[in-house]
Every structure is written in structure tokens, then in C-alpha cells.
Amino acid sequence: MKKVISRMFGDYRVTDMKEFLEASLKSIGLTHQLHHKKILLKPNLVMGKAPHRAVNTHPEVVRAVAELLLDNQCSVSIGDSPGYESTERALKASGIMQVAEDLGLTIVPFNKPVKKRLADNISPYQFFTLGEDPALYGAVVNLPKLKTHGMMGLTLGVKNTFGFIHSLEKARWHLKAGQDRALFASILIDICRLVNPTVTILDGVLAMDRDGPSSGRARRVGVISISTDAFMLDHYIESILGLTSPLPVTRKALEHNLVEEYEVQADAIPEIENFEMPGLTDTDWTMPAFVKRILKKIFVKKPRLRKKLCKSCSVCCKVCPAEAIELVEKYPVFHYDRCIRCYCCQEMCPEGAIFL
Numbered sequence: 001m002k003k004v005i006s007r008m009f010g011d012y013r014v015t016d017m018k019e020f021l022e023a024s025l026k027s028i029g030l031t032h033q034l035h036h037k038k039i040l041l042k043p044n045l046v047m048g049k050a051p052h053r054a055v056n057t058h059p060e061v062v063r064a065v066a067e068l069l070l071d072n073q074c075s076v077s078i079g080d081s082p083g084y085e086s087t088e089r090a091l092k093a094s095g096i097m098q099v100a101e102d103l104g105l106t107i108v109p110f111n112k113p114v115k116k117r118l119a120d121n122i123s124p125y126q127f128f129t130l131g132e133d134p135a136l137y138g139a140v141v142n143l144p145k146l147k148t149h150g151m152m153g154l155t156l157g158v159k160n161t162f163g164f165i166h167s168l169e170k171a172r173w174h175l176k177a178g179q180d181r182a183l184f185a186s187i188l189i190d191i192c193r194l195v196n197p198t199v200t201i202l203d204g205v206l207a208m209d210r211d212g213p214s215s216g217r218a219r220r221v222g223v224i225s226i227s228t229d230a231f232m233l234d235h236y237i238e239s240i241l242g243l244t245s246p247l248p249v250t251r252k253a254l255e256h257n258l259v260e261e262y263e264v265q266a267d268a269i270p271e272i273e274n275f276e277m278p279g280l281t282d283t284d285w286t287m288p289a290f291v292k293r294i295l296k297k298i299f300v301k302k303p304r305l306r307k308k309l310c311k312s313c314s315v316c317c318k319v320c321p322a323e324a325i326e327l328v329e330k331y332p333v334f335h336y337d338r339c340i341r342c343y344c345c346q347e348m349c350p351e352g353a354i355f356l
């Protein structure tokens, strides 16, 4: 039976994390598979923000994982496709570049588009353009951050693989899915199955709740979890956060029997109190499409501007897949008739000036 292994950590002490990860890899039978291999680390690197903001995977988690792999004679690369800036810039500001320099990791900018086909897709789509080909590596190590997410509730292991999508293609997938969370969940699941990470290691020591995934509250949850299966890991994390029903990705994974029974190996997980989830409006209503469209416009939360925080950088205009934002007299104006409620603007605003 597959496993999810979890331990509580008070801080990001590298020696403690390495010890835990080494024992866990052994327990899930990956030690041999991760020996002498070419490895790609895929952290959550949504934008260049300092580690205390909990926007990206913490650099010391990257250090612990990379050191362990280097000890195992692996060659280690690291990369992601951030929302609006270069990988290099985001790595520098996140503190991960320092780790890469210290350990001699190869930086991968995720800018070599490659079209890949998934034969047993669950979404209506079979072809996806990735910014880096996972097949070039002996293993992909998926390093998500535990954070809330305006559209999908949480971003965990499965959602983290969306970063493989080549930069401008991300907007195209948002546009295709629109407000349909179930459809977007099926797309995320297909991308995760295409990337097929060998192992997922989630950084939930300093996590983010409220208005995640980039401008929420950084808060200690204290957990690091590891599994060979991102669907199981996500299911487990939702359970320890006390969610009463599965979020869209996990719900869709359960519908398609992608969450098998699994064994949990964890020391006592204390109750995680006051983890504030973003309110999701359930859009899977059963009613005629035209009524649904009208109700969605009314009830699904709109992105709004906190004018005093806005620096008029126009990132929100650039990332909006529906071209529903324009700067008028220096400030963004939302055209809600075109807005598909994907919340990319809220996710990518570097100043936290957009809220739901």
C-alpha cells in the first residue's frame, strides 16, 4: 500500500529535515530510484517574494532535499515558470538562488516549449505544452507549498505541477476552464499525470491561509509531508486541515479513482486551529446553462482593488487571460462582463492590492 509520511517541524532546520526525508525515502522505497540520477526539483515559485511571506517553497526545504540528492550522487536542476517575471529573478528574490549557488544546482528557466500528449486524459484535452520536458530527467521531485488559493481552495501537490505549463499557455488554460472549477480540476489532474512526479514533498511549516496564494497570511502549520502520490498527499493535507468536503481537485481525483487507499505514517498532528480558507462559491449547480451563467455572474466573487496598495505596475492587466482589466488614470478597472473569475490577477499582483 502506498504511504503518506508526515512530521511536525518547529522550524526549517536542515539537518532535521534531511534526517526525516532520508528515512521517509527509504520507507517508501525510493532510495534506489533516486540514486545517481538526473533530478529536476519543481518548487512553488509563483513570484519573487522573501521566505517569511510563505509565497514560495522555503529555500531551506529546497536545501535539505537538494543536499540529500547530492549525497546520493544525483545531478540536481531546479526550475519553475513564475507568473510574470523570469525564473532567475524570482529565484533570487525568494532566496532559492542562494541555495542553488551554494550547492551548484543547474537553473532551468522552463522556456523550452514541448508539446506532450496524455493518452488517458480525464479532461477533454490530450495535448499540453510544457516549458520543460520532464522526460529529460530520471525523476521530478515536486515541492509544493501549503497555501490557500482563490479559485481552487488550496494549492498543494497536484496544483504545483501547473507550473510546468509554458508561461503564456497558463492563461489559455484559464480561459478554456473559465469559472468551471471541475473542468479546471480535471486539467490540473491531467497535467500532474503527464509530469508524473516521482515524489512530492510538501512544505507546510510556514504555510499561507486567507487570501492565498500570494497575498494571504503567513502562518505556522508546522508540517512536512511526503508521498510518491500527489493525489494521496493532497487528500491527506485536506483531512488534517479539517475540511468537511473535498476541494475540486481531490473531488475530481476521487471521482476517477485516483486516490487509492493509503497508509499514513505520522507523528501526532496537532489540531490546526483557525486555518482560514477562502470562501469558494460552488459553481457545479444543476440547472439550465443560461440560468447558471447569470447566477455565476452575481454570486461568484469578483476581484476588487485596494487602491491604496496599488503601484500601477500593470501586472494584473498582463496576466488577465480574458483581457478584462485596463489601467484607467493609473489604476486597474475590471470589466466584469468579460471576467471569468480565474483570480490570476489576485494571485499575481505583487502588492496584494487585489482581493476577492
Ligand code: SF4
Residues within 6 Å of the ligand: 305, 309, 310, 311, 312, 313, 314, 315, 316, 317, 332, 348, 349, 350, 351, 352, 353, 354
Ligand atoms: S493591482 Fe497590483 S498588479 Fe494591478 S496595477 Fe496595481 S499593483 Fe500592479
Ligand code: SF4
Residues within 6 Å of the ligand: 303, 319, 320, 321, 322, 323, 324, 325, 334, 338, 339, 340, 341, 342, 343, 344, 345, 346
Ligand atoms: S479580471 Fe482577474 S479574475 Fe477576472 S478574468 Fe481577469 S485575471 Fe481572471
